[in-house]
Amino acid sequence: xxxxxxxxxxxxxxxxxxxxxxxxxxxxxxxxxxxxxxxxxxxxxxxxxxxxxxxxxxxxxxxxxxxxxxxxxxxxxxxxxxxxxxxxxxxxxxxxxxxxxxxxxxxxxxxxxxxxxxxxxxxxxxxxxxxxxxxxxxxxxx
Amino acid sequence: xxxxxxxxxxxxxxxxxxxxxxxxxxxxxxxxxxxxxxxxxxxxxxxxxxxxxxxxxxxxxxxxxxxxxxxxxxxxxxxxxxxxxxxxxxxxxxxxxxxxxxxxxxxxxxxxxxxxxxxxxxxxxxxxxxxxxxxxxxxxxx
Numbered sequence: 001x002x003x004x005x006x007x008x009x010x011x012x013x014x015x016x017x018x019x020x021x022x023x024x025x026x027x028x029x030x031x032x033x034x035x036x037x038x039x040x041x042x043x044x045x046x047x048x049x050x051x052x053x054x055x056x057x058x059x060x061x062x063x064x065x066x067x068x069x070x071x072x073x074x075x076x077x078x079x080x081x082x083x084x085x086x087x088x089x090x091x092x093x094x095x096x097x098x099x100x101x102x103x104x105x106x107x108x109x110x111x112x113x114x115x116x117x118x119x120x121x122x123x124x125x126x127x128x129x130x131x132x133x134x135x136x137x138x139x140x141x142x
Numbered sequence: 143x144x145x146x147x148x149x150x151x152x153x154x155x156x157x158x159x160x161x162x163x164x165x166x167x168x169x170x171x172x173x174x175x176x177x178x179x180x181x182x183x184x185x186x187x188x189x190x191x192x193x194x195x196x197x198x199x200x201x202x203x204x205x206x207x208x209x210x211x212x213x214x215x216x217x218x219x220x221x222x223x224x225x226x227x228x229x230x231x232x233x234x235x236x237x238x239x240x241x242x243x244x245x246x247x248x249x250x251x252x253x254x255x256x257x258x259x260x261x262x263x264x265x266x267x268x269x270x271x272x273x274x275x276x277x278x279x280x281x282x283x284x
Contacts, residue, residue: 001227012242083143104277106276114261117260133251134246
């Protein structure tokens, strides 16, 4: 069980933006800082913009910055917006899961409960709280 | 975020075996019942056997059955044994995650906590409890 790389990288980028709210970052700078490909960062930034988590600005002085103060973004928001889906098993998704037990299966309820417990932990923590407890290298805040 | 299909199918197979502990099932029967390929079921059964959750018997009257009573298997056991890994993000895994924040990142602690909350819910429920609350089609218990 893992989060998509897209979410992993999105969280890293949001932490960077949140730790340096007085400046904007280019996709190139974010890619260099995090050792990711430029194209990958562009795609992640697009998703973050689509989720209304960042704003992007063109031209001189342009770049990416948070769309909201880090105190108003929870880790749960980010994960639920960036993950393609949170369907732990096939029967959580749309369409036919092909499962002979679908409908009355008590396992689904157990898995839904586990997923809710996971989400509750993430919803309780803001990006600001995470940033405040993380010692950032100077390269990230400069 | 999702569990591997392998785990999804493993859970379905264990529920089947647990709902009919007086008989053994062939991989072919399990495949037909769950609409899965024979090869896929064979691989899942191999993993279940490797995890000491099922026993397999060859020859006449052979097949697969639970290695333990359903009351002694928790859903958490099954998930943690069948999932390849539970590394939510790259820095949970071995080797270099490439993350500029690795080491002091407070996000990792938040994600570990969410994963623990997920696992705690699954550890609290036995296969027996799930089976007792699931109305099985006659084809599964016959």
